[in-house]
Amino acid sequence: MALDWNNVKQLNPPIQTTGEDVILSGHGALVGGGATVVPAGVEFWVLAPPGASIADETGQALENTLKLTQLGIKNPHSEILVNNTPNFYKTGAEVPDYTLYPPRGIVIDPNGPHVIGVEKETLLSELWERVQPFIKPGKTIRVYWAACTAMAGAKNPVVIGR
Numbered sequence: 001m002a003l004d005w006n007n008v009k010q011l012n013p014p015i016q017t018t019g020e021d022v023i024l025s026g027h028g029a030l031v032g033g034g035a036t037v038v039p040a041g042v043e044f045w046v047l048a049p050p051g052a053s054i055a056d057e058t059g060q061a062l063e064n065t066l067k068l069t070q071l072g073i074k075n076p077h078s079e080i081l082v083n084n085t086p087n088f089y090k091t092g093a094e095v096p097d098y099t100l101y102p103p104r105g106i107v108i109d110p111n112g113p114h115v116i117g118v119e120k121e122t123l124l125s126e127l128w129e130r131v132q133p134f135i136k137p138g139k140t141i142r143v144y145w146a147a148c149t150a151m152a153g154a155k156n157p158v159v160i161g162r
Contacts, residue, residue: 002079003072003079003080003081003160004079004081005070005072005081005162006080007072007080007081007082007083008070008071008072008082008084009070009083010069010070011068011069011070011071014067014068014069015045015047015062015067015068015071015086015161016065016067016068017062017063017065017112017113017142017144018065019065019112019113019114020113020134020141020142021113021114021141021142021143021144022113022114022115022116022131022134022141022142022143022144023059023062023063023112023113023114023115023116023143023144023146024100024116024124024127024131024144024145024146024147025059025062025063025108025115025116025117025146025147026100026101026103026106026108026117026118026146026147027100027101027102027103027104027106027147027148028054028098028099028100028101028145028147028149028150029098029101029148029149029150029151029152030050030051030096030099030149030150030151031099031152032097034096034123034125035094035095035096035097036094036095036096036097036123036124036125036128037092037093037094038089038090038091038092038093038095039091039128039131039132039135040091040092040135041091041135041136041137041139041140041141042091042128042131042140042142042143043088043089043090043091043140043141043142043143044088044089044093044095044142044143044145045086045087045088045089045143045144045145046086046087046089046095046098046144046145046149047062047071047084047086047144047145047146047159047161048084048145048147048148048149048159049073049084049087049149049159050096050149050151051149051150051151051155051156051157052073052148052149052150052156052157052158052159053148053150053156053157053158053159054146054147054148054149054158054159055158055159055160055161056106056107057160057161058071058159058160058161059106059146059147060107061161062113062144062146063108063112063113063115063146064112065112065113068161069162070161070162071083071084071085071086071159071160071161072084072159072160072161073157073158073159073160074157074158074160075155075157076155076157081160084159091140095124096124096149097123097124097125098123098124098147098149099121099122099123099124100117100118100121100123100124100127100147101118101121101147102117102118102119102120103117114134116130116131124145131143
């Protein structure tokens with residue numbers, strides 16, 4: 001059965017990464033209740049709301065600079081998608097201290113924007129140091145969380161983009 005996109009609005013503007021963007025890619029989760037602050041010169045984008053998974057193809061679209069015009073959430077046992085709006089945080093905003101895990105079982109394309117992966121469980125607050133070299137004075141870069149924000153025990157609906 002095909003996915004039903006009727007309830008999913010067009011993103012305005014669409015999301016499309018560029019060579020200036022940084023993508024934090026792998027498996028992800030929201031493990032604790034901690035928070036971190038978005039550093040100066042950074043806009044932080046999270047496509048999945050807390051407790052959701054992200055389809056591999058959606059993360060790969062970010063890595064491959066493909067345009068995303070819609071984001072929908074698919075709940076288990078349903079082909080009907082509901083609208084999803086990405087979370088966007090400006091410099092100085094407090095965000096959940098997500099955890100990034102190694103990308104075992106998923107393909108990461110290193111040929112697109114600056115892709116940062118990990119080899120061990122790493123908190124977002126620790127990843128800001130690896131983002132720092134891409135920040136340019138007087139300019140704001142976009143950093144995307146191309147990973148799940150899953151929570152243990154949750155049903156973890158899936159964010160799908162097209």
